[in-house]
Amino acid sequence: MTEPFIRIENLRKVFRVSGRDLVAVQDVTLDVHEGELVSIVGPSGCGKSTILSILSGLIPSDGGSVRIGNPQSPFTPGRDIGMVFQKALLLKWRTILDNVMLPAEILGLPQRQTRERARDLLQLVGLGDFVEAYPQQLSGGMQQRAAIARALVHDPKLILMDEPFGALDALTREKMNLELLRIWRESRKTILFVTHGIHEAVFLGSQVAVMTAGPARMADHFRIDLPEPRQLDVKTTEAFGAYARRIYGLLGLS
Amino acid sequence: MGRYRHYLYAILAHVAFVLIWHFTVVWSGVPKFIMPTPLDAVKELFEPHYNWGKHTWVTTLEVFGGFGLAAVVGVATAVLFVWLPGANAALMPLLVTLNMVPKVAMAPLFVIWLGFGIVPNMVIAFTICFFPIVLTTYRGLMEVEPELINLVKSVRANRWQIFTKIQLPGSLPYLFSGMKVAAVLAVAGAIVGEFIASDRGLGNLLLIQQNMLNTGAMVMALILITLIGTALYGLVLALEWFFVTRKEVAK
Numbered sequence: 001m002t003e004p005f006i007r008i009e010n011l012r013k014v015f016r017v018s019g020r021d022l023v024a025v026q027d028v029t030l031d032v033h034e035g036e037l038v039s040i041v042g043p044s045g046c047g048k049s050t051i052l053s054i055l056s057g058l059i060p061s062d063g064g065s066v067r068i069g070n071p072q073s074p075f076t077p078g079r080d081i082g083m084v085f086q087k088a089l090l091l092k093w094r095t096i097l098d099n100v101m102l103p104a105e106i107l108g109l110p111q112r113q114t115r116e117r118a119r120d121l122l123q124l125v126g127l128g129d130f131v132e133a134y135p136q137q138l139s140g141g142m143q144q145r146a147a148i149a150r151a152l153v154h155d156p157k158l159i160l161m162d163e164p165f166g167a168l169d170a171l172t173r174e175k176m177n178l179e180l181l182r183i184w185r186e187s188r189k190t191i192l193f194v195t196h197g198i199h200e201a202v203f204l205g206s207q208v209a210v211m212t213a214g215p216a217r218m219a220d221h222f223r224i225d226l227p228e229p230r231q232l233d234v235k236t237t238e239a240f241g242a243y244a245r246r247i248y249g250l251l252g253l254s
Numbered sequence: 255m256g257r258y259r260h261y262l263y264a265i266l267a268h269v270a271f272v273l274i275w276h277f278t279v280v281w282s283g284v285p286k287f288i289m290p291t292p293l294d295a296v297k298e299l300f301e302p303h304y305n306w307g308k309h310t311w312v313t314t315l316e317v318f319g320g321f322g323l324a325a326v327v328g329v330a331t332a333v334l335f336v337w338l339p340g341a342n343a344a345l346m347p348l349l350v351t352l353n354m355v356p357k358v359a360m361a362p363l364f365v366i367w368l369g370f371g372i373v374p375n376m377v378i379a380f381t382i383c384f385f386p387i388v389l390t391t392y393r394g395l396m397e398v399e400p401e402l403i404n405l406v407k408s409v410r411a412n413r414w415q416i417f418t419k420i421q422l423p424g425s426l427p428y429l430f431s432g433m434k435v436a437a438v439l440a441v442a443g444a445i446v447g448e449f450i451a452s453d454r455g456l457g458n459l460l461l462i463q464q465n466m467l468n469t470g471a472m473v474m475a476l477i478l479i480t481l482i483g484t485a486l487y488g489l490v491l492a493l494e495w496f497f498v499t500r501k502e503v504a505k
Binding site (some may be wrong): 053057078081082083085087091093102105106107154160 | 399401402404405406407408409410411415419420423424426498501
């Protein structure tokens with residue numbers, strides 16, 4: 001087996017809030033292989049988003065180590081990360097295509113090829129007919145699809161998703177889960193997916209990391225072995241239920 | 255309701271206003287030197303001795319000049335405040351205090367400092383327009399989703415890229431709302447300046463005709479002043495439509 005693409009060991013982050021130290025993340029140890037989709041699930045304030053911020057290089061860690069990339073697939077910070085947040089964060093004065101182009105523009109990638117790529121990606125996320133539309137003409141789910149295309153446009157090796165479907169209604173969310181799995185399979189990206197949703201975490205993840213709050217730490221992580229490609233009806237199986245129960249237990253909800 | 259019907263209603267309301275004005279004056283029998291009809295006022299336009307063209311040009315210059323200067327300096331100041339938080343912390347409160355000074359009341363001082371003529375009037379219009387533009391632009395520039403900043407920083411966007419691609423275009427709706435407020439104030443500023451110290455401009459003409467109880471010419475001057483203000487406001491609306499509305503309400 002090749003070296004993991006991401007190796008996180010004993011990661012720790014402390015914020016100073018009004019004179020007191022607040023432990024945002026501790027004891028996080030996780031290996032992620034290239035092309036895996038790893039769910040990080042936990043309640044608010046468990047430090048899930050902080051892990052993503054550290055991985056994206058936006059904030060430094062206070063202890064432990066993070067290594068991204070391996071000899072087969074070197075990682076360039078500032079070039080190999082795509083991000084998706086709960087809000088689509090589309091610029092309302094730009095068309096969908098131009099929104100998707102934003103990271104490529106910032107990186108100074110060649111315009112013509114990237115525009116082609118952006119069009120292909122919009123096709124991939126099912127927005128082929130909305131290339132020239134403006135964000136406010138799209139539904140919440142469609143805006144999130146555009147945000148996913150934007151995260152992919154500069155062909156990064158790692159996609160960080162911070163509760164990307166948290167603001168969507170339940171049915172749209174299920175649909176977007178399926179869509180994400182399809183996009184993930186077709187793009188073969190490594191994805192870290194932060195969520196509040198236990199079922200979403202199990203349904204999407206090749207493995208799941210479970211975080212608890214107060215103290216904010218990683219309680220456990222394990223592989224999810226469910227039949228691939230996953231379909232929504234897998235959620236009604238006993239195996240799926242067992243994984244969900246295990247997470248409920250870890251979060252003290254059972 | 256259709257878009258064109260909106261326009262139709264707006265035009266009808268304006269026409270109705272003029273008609274009501276006209277017939278109220280005619281039927282009530284108010285003497286002409288108290289309240290002229292719109293027709294009486296427009297007739298004055300054809301009296302060459304008023305020099306309407308020259309006066310209108312002067313006032314237009316003051317209004318557009320003061321406003322344009324305020325737009326440029328105001329936006330630049332807002333950008334500076336965003337880039338230098340220290341300058342913002344120190345100067346924004348000062349600016350708020352200075353804004354409390356009634357600019358109109360400063361007109362006599364401006365005359366001492368800047369002399370007679372177009373320049374002091376332009377400066378008064380400028381000082382009135384400046385503040386709403388700084389304030390709204392600053393607010394718009396600061397109004398950025400922190401997560402969006404994180405997103406572009408993850409691909410190492412520099413400050414200039416964040417400014418030109420996100421902050422500046424994002425601030426335009428705010429900038430235009432400030433400009434609309436300023437456009438209304440600009441006219442008042444220039445006219446007050448002309449009242450106090452000027453031998454030219456529609457404000458000056460208004461005062462001189464008052465001495466002669468020539469209300470027809472006074473009302474005509476008012477109409478022209480209103481038209482100048484409307485033209486400026488229309489220009490701002492057109493720019494807003496081009497830069498903002500066109501994209502945000504795209505069909």
